[in-house]
Amino acid sequence: MKTAFLLVLASGVALAAPAAPPAPLNPAPQQQNLQSVRKEIDALQKDIAQKQAVKEEAQSAIRQSQEALAETRSSLNQLEARHQTSAQQLAELRALIDSTRHKVALAQEKVGRMLARQYKTGEHDAMRLMLNARDPNQAGRDLTYYRHIARAQQQLIDDLAARRGELEQLSQALEAEIARLSTLSQLKSREKQSLEATQATYQQHISQLTSQISAKQNRLVTLKEDEKRLTALIAQINAAIEARRKEEARRVAEARKARQQAAQKENERRRKLAADARKAGKPVPKEAEKPVAVEPVEEVADSSAAGKAFRSLQGRMKLPVAGEIAGRFGAARNEGTTWKGLFIRTAPGQPVRAVADGQVVYADWLRGFGNAVIVDHGGNYMTVYTGLGNVARSAGQTVHAGDSLGSSGTLDSGESGLYFEIRHMGRPVNPLSWAR
Helix, strand or coil, X not given: CHHXXXXXXXXXXXXXXXXXXXCCCCCHHHHHHHHHHHHHHHHHHHHHHHHHHHHHHHHHHXXXXXXXXXXXXXXXXXXXXXXXXXXXXXXHHHHHHHHHHHHHHHHHHHHHHHHHHHHHHCCHHHHHHHHHCCCHHHHHHHHHHHHHHHHHXXXXXXXXXXXXXXXXXXXXXXXXXXHHHHHHHHHHHHHHHHHHHHHHHHHHHHHHHHHHHHHHHHHHHHHHHHHHHHHHHHHHHHHHHHHHHHHHHHHHHHHHHHHHHHHHHHHHHHHHHHHXXXXXXXXXXXXXXXXXCCEEECCECCHHHCCCCHHHHCCCECECCCEEEEECCCXXXXXXXXXXXXXXXCCCCCEEECCCCEEEEEEEEECCCEEEEEEEEECCEEEEEEEEEEECCCCCCEECCCCEEEEXXXXXXXXXXXXXXXXXXXXXXXXXXXXX
């Protein structure tokens, strides 16, 4: 019988033996690369936006300088037109002045000769006119005529001289205006040169910004392609990881089932052996006194489940304490009842952990179970931990996955370990359908 038991266990071990581990898949390096690419994308987009803003400011400044340059050019054109007009007027005025000066000179020369002749003859000319004249009246008229001519010539000289003075003043005013226009033209020319230099600087700056923006946009396109590629690669890696996880879960479930079946067969054999011994009136063999543990609990609840909804943990939950599963959901108990959860056999004093986030709704001694803690996880899910040696939480406290609820002890029946239940809508569910 012992040989048959060893064969059953060997077959269970063979079914549970893992195949050669596949090459590890880790999306972390690609995730890190993706984060780096996204940071660079964000930095590039901000930099491009800043450079676009600077470029727009420079373009606005160019438009303003172009408007100012257009106004300056218009002013220069007007100044040049006025300068040309004033120069032409000045040339005409100078010609007129020269003509007037010439007329004045001629009149002065003529009057001078007349006055010289009169001076030489003095009054003798008038006397001679009177003595020689056959008609005294005619002589008087001739004398009066000479006097009128002399006065007219003098008046002409005076008028021409006055006109020349006015023309000289006007000429000086035009020369001053021309000088002022020349000064204004020089100032506007310098202003035009300054505006053109500023515009050239802005144009060069815009050209540099355009080149930089183009280069960064090209880099941005490349980075976005890298982001798509990395995102697709990470999705492939995660899909492969999920596929491996499912395959591993399936393999583990099959191995667990094989171990369970082997243990159940062995326990059935031991029960039959004990029953046969009792019928025959013989002592029960030692091997039949103790049932075989179905499977060990190695992975204990930790903070990896923190922040996750309870219902999302199905198939991935870690059990609250390390040990051996000695009582399975639905299996018969020695006193004739059935387990509504799991009994995990373990030494006293082992830490008992919360399997998920929740709120403690009960933390006290419970008749028939010893010290107990009940945690409400929301969504109508609760977990029950009984047989605790000590309780580390009180009702109303919030706990997170992996937090200590106390330590293992013994049930009221004297069995050393922890009894664990999961209840939904008040009804117990199989914890092994949740555990991985």
